[in-house]
Amino acid sequence: MKTAIKGGWLTINRACNLRCSWCYALAEGFNPVDNMEIGLAKKLLSLFSDLGMKKIILIGGEPTICPNLIEIISFAREKKNTTRTCN
Ligand code: SF4
Incomplete structure (x- = not known):
């Protein structure tokens, strides 16, 4: 039986400007400089694309404050991924 992987999650940062009591990322300390390097993000997005994974969910921390967010989304779009x- 062949199984297709349709999507994946990418943790791109650890920072967040909130402190929810239920936070799953609490143990990571919300480190504001702990951001995924753009080179690693591109390698992983290329791998996702090669595997046929089209839907990518970007998580953190709070991914919208990641300094590399725009570049990551742009690269994902080049690879025909939905983010x-x-x-
Ligand atoms: S990462 Fe999400 S759950 Fe955690 S503090 Fe920020 S907003 Fe809340």
């Missing part, structure tokens, strides 16, 4: 953010 959305989720924290």
